[in-house]
Amino acid sequence: MSYNHQEIEKKWQAKWAAARTGYVDESVSRDNALYYLIMFPYPSGSGLHVGHVESQAAIDILARMERMRGKNVLCPIGYDAFGLPAENYAIKTGVHPSVTTKAAIENFHNQMQSLGLSFDWSREISTADPEYYKWTQWLFLLFYKNGLAYRKKSPVNWCEGCHTVLANEQVVAGACERCGTVVIQKDLEQWFFNITKYADRLLAGLDSLDWPEKIKSMQRNWIGKSVGAEVTFGVEGRGVRGEGLAVTVFTTRPDTLFGATYLVLAPEHALVDSIVTDEYRSAIEAYRIAASKKSALERTELQKEKSGAFTGSFAINPATGEKIPVWIADYVITTYGTGAIMAVPAHDARDFEFAKKYQLPIKVVVAKDGEELEGFFEEGLAVHSDFLNGLSTKDAKQKMIAWLEEKGIGNAKTTFRIRDWLVSRQRYWGAPIPIIWCEDHGAQAVEEVQLPVELPTDVDFKPTGESPLVDSKTFHDVKCPVCGKDARRESDTMDTFVDSSWYYLRYTDPHNPNAFADKSKVDYWCPVDLYLGGAEHAVMHLLYARFFAYALHDLGYLNFEEPFMKLRNQGLILGPDGDKMSKSKGNVVNPDEVVSEYGADALRMYEMFMGPLEDAKPWDTKGVVGIRRFLDKVERLGERVQGAPDAGVQRTLHKAIKKVTADLEELKFNTAISQLMIVVNEFSAATSINKETFESFLKLLAPLAPHLAEELWEKLGHATSIFAESWPMFDAAMIVDDVVEMGVQVNGKVRGTISIAPTADEAIAKDLAMAEPNVVKWIEGKEIAKIIYVPGKIFNIVVR
RNA sequence: GCCGACAUGGCGGAACUGGUAUACGCGCACGACUCAAAAUCGUGUGGGGAAACUCAUGUGGGUUCAAGUCCCACUGUCGGCACCA
Numbered sequence: 001m002s003y004n005h006q007e008i009e010k011k012w013q014a015k016w017a018a019a020r021t022g023y024v025d026e027s028v029s030r031d032n033a034l035y036y037l038i039m040f041p042y043p044s045g046s047g048l049h050v051g052h053v054e055s056q057a058a059i060d061i062l063a064r065m066e067r068m069r070g071k072n073v074l075c076p077i078g079y080d081a082f083g084l085p086a087e088n089y090a091i092k093t094g095v096h097p098s099v100t101t102k103a104a105i106e107n108f109h110n111q112m113q114s115l116g117l118s119f120d121w122s123r124e125i126s127t128a129d130p131e132y133y134k135w136t137q138w139l140f141l142l143f144y145k146n147g148l149a150y151r152k153k154s155p156v157n158w159c160e161g162c163h164t165v166l167a168n169e170q171v172v173a174g175a176c177e178r179c180g181t182v183v184i185q186k187d188l189e190q191w192f193f194n195i196t197k198y199a200d201r202l203l204a205g206l207d208s209l210d211w212p213e214k215i216k217s218m219q220r221n222w223i224g225k226s227v228g229a230e231v232t233f234g235v236e237g238r239g240v241r242g243e244g245l246a247v248t249v250f251t252t253r254p255d256t257l258f259g260a261t262y263l264v265l266a267p268e269h270a271l272v273d274s275i276v277t278d279e280y281r282s283a284i285e286a287y288r289i290a291a292s293k294k295s296a297l298e299r300t301e302l303q304k305e306k307s308g309a310f311t312g313s314f315a316i317n318p319a320t321g322e323k324i325p326v327w328i329a330d331y332v333i334t335t336y337g338t339g340a341i342m343a344v345p346a347h348d349a350r351d352f353e354f355a356k357k358y359q360l361p362i363k364v365v366v367a368k369d370g371e372e373l374e375g376f377f378e379e380g381l382a383v384h385s386d387f388l389n390g391l392s393t394k395d396a397k398q399k400m401i402a403w404l405e406e407k408g409i410g411n412a413k414t415t416f417r418i419r420d421w422l423v424s425r426q427r428y429w430g431a432p433i434p435i436i437w438c439e440d441h442g443a444q445a446v447e448e449v450q451l452p453v454e455l456p457t458d459v460d461f462k463p464t465g466e467s468p469l470v471d472s473k474t475f476h477d478v479k480c481p482v483c484g485k486d487a488r489r490e491s492d493t494m495d496t497f498v499d500s501s502w503y504y505l506r507y508t509d510p511h512n513p514n515a516f517a518d519k520s521k522v523d524y525w526c527p528v529d530l531y532l533g534g535a536e537h538a539v540m541h542l543l544y545a546r547f548f549a550y551a552l553h554d555l556g557y558l559n560f561e562e563p564f565m566k567l568r569n570q571g572l573i574l575g576p577d578g579d580k581m582s583k584s585k586g587n588v589v590n591p592d593e594v595v596s597e598y599g600a601d602a603l604r605m606y607e608m609f610m611g612p613l614e615d616a617k618p619w620d621t622k623g624v625v626g627i628r629r630f631l632d633k634v635e636r637l638g639e640r641v642q643g644a645p646d647a648g649v650q651r652t653l654h655k656a657i658k659k660v661t662a663d664l665e666e667l668k669f670n671t672a673i674s675q676l677m678i679v680v681n682e683f684s685a686a687t688s689i690n691k692e693t694f695e696s697f698l699k700l701l702a703p704l705a706p707h708l709a710e711e712l713w714e715k716l717g718h719a720t721s722i723f724a725e726s727w728p729m730f731d732a733a734m735i736v737d738d739v740v741e742m743g744v745q746v747n748g749k750v751r752g753t754i755s756i757a758p759t760a761d762e763a764i765a766k767d768l769a770m771a772e773p774n775v776v777k778w779i780e781g782k783e784i785a786k787i788i789y790v791p792g793k794i795f796n797i798v799v800r
Numbered sequence: 801g802c803c804g805a806c807a808u809g810g811c812g813g814a815a816c817u818g819g820u821a822u823a824c825g826c827g828c829a830c831g832a833c834u835c836a837a838a839a840u841c842g843u844g845u846g847g848g849g850a851a852a853c854u855c856a857u858g859u860g861g862g863u864u865c866a867a868g869u870c871c872c873a874c875u876g877u878c879g880g881c882a883c884c885a
Contacts, residue, residue: 002839173882214804214880221803221881228885251885264885306883331883341885349801350883417884538880609825611813616878620812626825629840636840671814674824681824684841743820748866750820788865794819798865 002628003635005599009707013116021723022063022118026524028072035525036063037504037564039533039541040078043104043126044085048111049581050589050607050619055532055570057604058613058669060117062530064703065664067118068727074525076507077112077119079105081128082496084162084178087429091461097429098457101128111592115600116706118723123510127499132506133431134452135516136499139548140423141434141445143193148551149423151443153189155268155335156422164426165190167495168419169222169540191424191433191492195547199223199416201561202546211567212614218538224417228252229401231342231410233263233315235275236323247271247315247326250337250415253347254404255388255396257319259365260342261355263326264308266334267291275326277312284309284328291330306331306354317342318409319387329354337415421544423495428461428468430493438480438487447481453489467491500541501548504528504563523559531564534572542567568667571615573607578618589619601705602628608669608704631708633680634701638712643688650734652682653693657730660700669704676701691716696728744769745796746778758792769795 016022024033038055041048056077063075079101086097086104105126112119125132143149157166161181165188170177195202203223206216228251235245247263265272267288276284287309308329317324331350332341345355346364355362387403388396404410424433432453434446446453456475459468469475469491480487502516508525509517527549542564549563574580575587582588594603606627611617656679663672679697683689695716702709702722713722740758742765743750752772756765766787769775775797782799789795 217804218880224884226884249885253885329883331885333884336884343885348885350885353883415884535879609812615806615813617812620826622826623812630825632840670812671824674814677824741820745820745866748864753820786865788819790819792819794866796819796865 002632003708003711005601005707006596008711009114009116009600012707012710013113015710015721016116016118017113017121019721020122021721022073022075022120023122024072024074024120026072026521030524032070033072033074033525034063034066034530035504035528036066036073036075036530037507037528037532038077039531039537040080040500040503041108042083042085043079043081043101043108045089045100045104046583047104047107048591050573050591050594050603051534051570051581053115053591053603054573054607054613055534056112056115056117057607058570058667059530059532060115060119060604061608061669061703062664062667064118064706064723065661065727068699068702068723068725070726074507075119076123076125076510077117077121078123078125078503078507079108079127080496080500080503081105081126082133082430082493082499084427084429087427087461090429096457097461098128101126114592114595115604118706123507125503125506125510127431127496127503128429130452130454131511131513132503133499135506136431136494136502137434137446137451137453138448138516139502139552140431140494140498141448142555143551144435144445146551146555148194148197149191150194151189151191153187155185156188156190157183158186158188159183162427165422165424167422167497167540169421169543190422192420193423193547195421195544196416196418198547198550199225199418200414201550202543205546205550205562209562209567210565212535212569215535215538215542215567215569219543222418222539222543226250226252226337226415226417228413228415229254229397229404229410230338230413231257231318231404233318233324233342235326236314236316245271245274247275247340248338249340249342250413251342251344253344253397254400254410255391255393256344256347256365257317257342257400258388259344259346259363260317260319260324261322261345261361261363262324262343263315264329264332264341264343264351264354265311265326266332266339267328267330268334269328269339271340272311272328275311275313280310280312284311287328306350306357308354308358310358318404318407325360327354327358335419336417421495421547423498424492425495426467426491427493428455428459430496431499432469432475433490433492433494435490436478436481436487437490438482438485440485441480441482443490444481444487467493469493497540497544501544502552504545505552505558519557522557526558527560527562528564529566531567532570533567535569568614570613571611571617573610574616574618576619576621581619589621594621594624598624598628599631599707601631601708605631605673605704609673611670613667613669630677630680631705633684634705635708635712637680637683637689637694638715641689641691641694641716643690645690645693646686646688649679649682649686649690649693651737652679653696654730654734656700657696657728658735661727661730664703673704676704698722699725699728740792742792743794744772744775745794746775747798748796751775751778754795760791762787762789765789765791765795769797 036059038059041052059075063073066073081101086100089100090097127133140149157171159166159176159181161176161179166176166183171183175182203220203225206219230248230250232246232248235247306329308327311326311328313326314323315326343351345351345362388399391399401412432455434451434453436444436446438444456472458474459472461468476488478487478489505517505522508521512518545563549558550561552558553561572580575585577587579585579587591603602624606624609627656675659675660672698709698712699722709722738757739755741753742756744752744754752774754768754772756768779797779799784797785800786798
């Protein structure tokens with residue numbers, strides 16, 4: 001028999017809404033406050049996904065438990081509402097993105113309500129709301145005025161599919177992260193945020209964070225710090241125009257300078273024109289053209305074969321004094337280091353490959369650990385041996401750098417892989433960049449009182465490569481704030497990752513018209529205590545949000561640098577076939593259908609029971625059935641409540657209080673639930689169910705299955721919510737077993753079990769063990785060499 | 801290629817700091833109730849074996865009284881990065 005979940009769940013959802021469950025009290029001391037956050041969803045037209053439910057259920061369970069433990073918990077929800085899908089839909093159908101987005105948000109809201117989530121609904125925000133993006137724009141201007149937002153012309157990633165530029169982080173294996181189109185390079189002037197200024201601190205800050213190691217290492221990789229040196233090589237033979245010509249390279253292995261047998265410049269390197277000799281000019285030009293035609297994807301895909309061209313010039317290796325040829329090759333990247341390298345083919349796989357192909361000299365100068373140096377060396381050996389021989393790599397590097405500095409031809413240098421964040425987009429559905437362009441005064445910040453710069457509605461969405469905002473007369477034509485002459489508005493909008501870089505701050509004071517959030521409120525709630533979300537945001541969102549926090553900290557707006565102290569990722573929920581859910585595979589599970597058939601409690605609890613939160617796990621509707629059976633069983637137990645407590649059930653309950661509490665704290669929902677199942681199995685078997693015992697159990701169940709817990713609580717005669725109760729405490733004395741079943745081993749193999757007090761001393765254990773017939777059989781006639789007794793765990797007899 | 805994670809019954813998974821491997825759920829089998837079915841309840845359920853036993857946590861070694869857990873090598877799966885000098 002199943003209870004009527006639809007009726008019960010609706011009833012409680014209405015009551016909670018009236019009671020404003022989940023709302024906070026900021027008069028409570030900060031020590032008792034917690035900020036629990038999940039990554040806000042993009043309100044897609046296809047509605048809530050079971051993957052959303054996973055993190056939402058998890059954070060709701062934790063928030064509900066902590067509230068019962070007396071904590072003041074902020075657990076908000078909102079919508080990352082700007083972005084391409086709504087805009088592309090508008091291009092196709094003509095329906096304005098604001099209409100689509102509003103409908104999608106309403107749908108998400110209702111779906112989340114139907115799951116019984118205790119978010120603070122008074123703080124619901126949308127990044128596409130002018131009240132919100134006013135502050136996104138304000139923050140842009142704050143960065144602009146402080147030199148953190150700037151414009152520059154540079155080769156940028158261009159996606160033909162999305163008709164917009166992309167940040168480096170949004171290019172995955174040479175293709176657009178969003179649509180998969182191959183990304184090409186264009187030379188354009190764009191807006192950037194100066195995230196590289198924070199590269200070192202963003203890297204160092206990771207150490208203090210309670211984040212999955214995987215995410216931290218991805219961020220470390222992305223930031224890509226390399227410590228080494230810059231070395232300047234003089235170029236010979238360009239006496240006519242190239243007097244004093246020099247090339248500076250970056251290397252992480254200055255200690256291998258003796259082995260540098262040629263130089264390579266990126267084809268786009270600025271010095272190529274002056275270095276190339278007339279004889280080689282046409283060949284170099286041809287190579288540069290060929291290289292420029294390769295897309296980022298081709299350049300990585302065609303990595304098998306390296307190619308390059310000789311410039312005709314020679315540089316001097318400052319360590320050996322030798323003439324070494326200067327080449328260009330597209331395995332050297334213009335945007336990293338100095339765009340030029342010294343090639344040490346003996347100690348770098350890429351240089352080795354290149355040297356073999358073009359028959360350039362290879363000179364071994366460094367021995368691997370334990371290798372004999374003699375015999376490896378060719379020319380230059382003597383210099384190297386005398387100078388660096390016998391030193392560790394670390395010391396050799398240092399000595400080399402000191403030598404370079406002394407000679408004035410090099411210095412220690414640290415390089416980062418991370419590039420500045422390209423934030424402008426040639427798209428409509430985003431926050432307009434609040435800048436006015438005046439012929440006389442250049443880029444001018446929109447005055448603060450004029451914010452927000454609202455998105456116009458009179459636009460054609462068709463992407464042309466320029467922002468659709470250019471077409472809007474009402475938007476585009478404006479007066480210069482300095483001279484009042486005709487000017488135009490910046491027509492680009494901001495990357496949606498800008499919107500999501502500060503939303504957690506807005507939640508603390510979501511309707512403030514005078515600031516992005518009142519400082520006292522930010523101080524009260526932030527940083528976020530626990531942040532839950534998908535691992536796909538490992539680099540982009542999490543790095544950008546950290547950058548925002550560091551920048552706002554330095555500008556005096558925040559008293560912390562790291563926004564998210566503890567981060568956990570939920571794993572993907574796969575389709576029943578074990579594949580990633582997708583419409584094309586037809587293996588998508590719709591949460592609404594599960595709710596209507598089995599109930600929100602069953603859906604939430606099943607998703608938590610599937611396995612470890614962070615693991616990917618396949619959906620199994622049979623599993624939902626199992627949870628529903630469990631809930632039905634609980635409901636039936638509620639009708640049998642009567643009589644005195646049973647000692648055995650009591651003990652199980654207290655063990656469960658301990659385990660469920662500890663497991664939930666560690667986000668181990670699956671084992672917490674199995675422990676509750678064990679309690680229920682004991683209740684079922686017991687002759688009577690004591691009211692207090694059952695009530696304690698209901699409190700443990702409440703965060704996981706809030707509707708049913710409330711219903712049964714009410715049926716037991718309570719007029720107030722079960723969530724107003726305090727979380728049960730276990731009695732340590734209650735959970736000690738008087739007698740346990742303990743294995744007795746002979747030579748490490750279990751040969752019997754004995755019932756024994758876990759506190760019993762060895763003599764008692766030995767008597768019991770030796771009395772076991774099967775044990776006796778195995779030790780008969782043998783010499784007892786050793787006895788290992790771990791009370792309550794094992795009794796092992798070692799015989800010879 | 802580099803970095804990281806993982807590998808346990810028919811399935812999802814459990815196992816604290818090395819201490820009775822397979823908790824809990826699913827599935828399956830049998831039984832009770834029923835004219836019958838569903839639902840529910842009960843019993844059983846890693847493999848082999850009649851049993852005693854024995855084999856079993858991806859593979860092969862090692863440490864230990866004792867290894868899913870620790871060490872070494874390998875294989876496979878997944879995720880990330882990819883000419884970063």
